[in-house]
Amino acid sequence: xxxxxxxxxxxxxxxxxxxxxxRMVEFAGWWMPVQYGGIIQEARAVREGVGLFDISHMGRxxxxxxxAIPALETLTTNDVSALxxxxxxxxxxxxxxxxxxxxxxxxxxxxxxxxxxxxxxxADKDKGWIQQHLPPSVTLEDATAQTxxxxxxxxxxxxxxxRLFAQNxxxxxxxxxxxxRWSGYPVLVARTGYTGEDGVELIIDASAAGLxxxxxxxxxxxxxxxxARDMLRIEAGxxxxxxxxxxxxxxxxxxxxxxVSKSKEFIGADVIRRVREQGxxxxxxxxxxxxxxxxxxxxxxxxxxxxxxxxxxxxxxxTLQKSIAMAFVNSEYARTGSEVQVxxxxxxVPARIVSRRFVHHV
Amino acid sequence: MNIPNDLRYSxxxxxxxxxxxxxxxxxxxxxxxxxxxxVYVELPEAGxxxxxxxxxxxxxxxxAVADLYSPVAGEVVESNPAVTERYELLNEDPYGQGWLIKxxxxxxxxxxxxxxxxxxxxYIEERRKA
Numbered sequence: 001x002x003x004x005x006x007x008x009x010x011x012x013x014x015x016x017x018x019x020x021x022x023r024m025v026e027f028a029g030w031w032m033p034v035q036y037g038g039i040i041q042e043a044r045a046v047r048e049g050v051g052l053f054d055i056s057h058m059g060r061x062x063x064x065x066x067x068a069i070p071a072l073e074t075l076t077t078n079d080v081s082a083l084x085x086x087x088x089x090x091x092x093x094x095x096x097x098x099x100x101x102x103x104x105x106x107x108x109x110x111x112x113x114x115x116x117x118x119x120x121x122x123a124d125k126d127k128g129w130i131q132q133h134l135p136p137s138v139t140l141e142d143a144t145a146q147t148x149x150x151x152x153x154x155x156x157x158x159x160x161x162x163r164l165f166a167q168n169x170x171x172x173x174x175x176x177x178x179x180x181r182w183s184g185y186p187v188l189v190a191r192t193g194y195t196g197e198d199g200v201e202l203i204i205d206a207s208a209a210g211l212x213x214x215x216x217x218x219x220x221x222x223x224x225x226x227x228a229r230d231m232l233r234i235e236a237g238x239x240x241x242x243x244x245x246x247x248x249x250x251x252x253x254x255x256x257x258x259x260v261s262k263s264k265e266f267i268g269a270d271v272i273r274r275v276r277e278q279g280x281x282x283x284x285x286x287x288x289x290x291x292x293x294x295x296x297x298x299x300x301x302x303x304x305x306x307x308x309x310x311x312x313x314x315x316x317x318x319t320l321q322k323s324i325a326m327a328f329v330n331s332e333y334a335r336t337g338s339e340v341q342v343x344x345x346x347x348x349v350p351a352r353i354v355s356r357r358f359v360h361h362v
Numbered sequence: 363m364n365i366p367n368d369l370r371y372s373x374x375x376x377x378x379x380x381x382x383x384x385x386x387x388x389x390x391x392x393x394x395x396x397x398x399x400x401v402y403v404e405l406p407e408a409g410x411x412x413x414x415x416x417x418x419x420x421x422x423x424x425x426a427v428a429d430l431y432s433p434v435a436g437e438v439v440e441s442n443p444a445v446t447e448r449y450e451l452l453n454e455d456p457y458g459q460g461w462l463i464k465x466x467x468x469x470x471x472x473x474x475x476x477x478x479x480x481x482x483x484x485y486i487e488e489r490r491k492a
Contacts, residue, residue, distance in 0.1 A: 039424050040399045040424065227398065231424060292449075294422055315424055316401035316424055
């Protein structure tokens with residue numbers, strides 16, 4: 001087991017994880033649990049019951065001011081102005097070349113208050129980029145250190161949190177956020193997640209994080225680490241920055257045209273529009289592989305020995321009992337049903353192109 | 363960490379149990395715990411002749427893929443059919459039901475060159491600190 005590096009950032013739950021048997025690792029500059037009981041067992045708990053994730057490492061920025069919405073509109077691909085109070089959307093920060101700076105969730109808390117949740121690995125970069133483009137009337141408050149963020153995910157998550165909070169969260173629509181209260185503490189409750197299952201993401205003051213975590217655990221939620229989180233998001237076909245997304249990948253190639261507004265102007269819009277009109281040269285696809293070997297990032301995707309793409313993420317899906325992966329593939333080979341091979345350390349393994357939504361229940 | 367005293371070990375985290383001129387080989391508890399959930403194992407067919415240090419297969423977990431190296435020289439007489447049916451055996455019982463191959467030793471005295479349990483424990487400790 002790796003020993004702790006004092007240079008790493010620690011979430012408000014960092015003390016609790018090892019006490020509960022977690023194996024800790026460095027991730028994006030944070031000291032994080034990668035697994036508790038076992039990745040497969042944890043992933044199964046989320047598919048069948050309820051799992052509990054510490055996602056406090058994700059960046060949380062509050063944008064405040066009457067101009068907050070128009071300001072973010074120019075930085076992101078999705079229509080911020082389409083949001084009503086309490087609604088949220090998946091979106092992208094893009095650079096002038098149409099490449100993805102990060103994928104984010106934007107929550108509209110009120111007409112002059114947005115919450116933006118970003119990837120831990122990009123938090124500093126995103127903060128700098130957003131601040132650089134904000135008018136003086138809009139403030140950015142980084143609430144990452146003062147709060148904790150806990151994901152409760154699985155078919156029984158809504159029931160469990162509703163019971164604990166004495167609040168009917170079944171009424172909260174997907175991609176909406178509401179204020180809740182637990183044990184006297186205010187909690188932001190968002191019906192969002194990264195697992196392909198129903199559930200909520202909770203934001204609470206750092207001082208109460210441990211109490212809430214323990215209460216959720218006691219109520220039956222199974223603690224899960226980053227290993228299970230990655231396995232679940234691959235099964236759900238969700239991109240992960242650094243794998244399916246980076247500053248040289250256009251949203252259209254990544255299959256994210258659905259979060260790119262066709263009507264508004266934003267940084268990189270013209271390049272993205274051109275790719276949309278002309279068609280992307282490569283596309284993000286799902287792959288189902290023969291056998292049980294895991295396709296890992298960087299493995300070549302081939303047709304008759306000719307490289308036509310590259311694996312971005314892969315795992316063994318415990319839900320499907322199959323080896324699955326995502327890959328960028330030259331568009332002419334990206335058709336669903338196409339047969340390709342994945343070169344696994346010199347060994348060509350047959351694979352079929354399928355929908356990326358391998359397991360998706362929401 | 364479970365490191366049975368009656369086995370010998372390699373620096374590539376295999377264990378060896380010798381009975382007569384047959385060596386049973388598997389991966390250590392440390393190796394399975396570092397790998398995490400094992401989802402696939404590739405093993406050689408009986409009859410293959412292995413040199414000391416030769417790669418004889420791979421173990422694949424959700425997290426990583428690891429090559430298997432033979433700590434001894436000899437001919438493979440059997441690979442464990444149970445582990446290719448139930449890969450979890452490698453995580454659950456690495457020194458028992460999770461054994462990988464049996465090798466007819468070219469030189470049964472060779473195992474004396476391998477690490478003892480005590481030496482292997484020290485070697486794990488060394489790597490942890492590194």
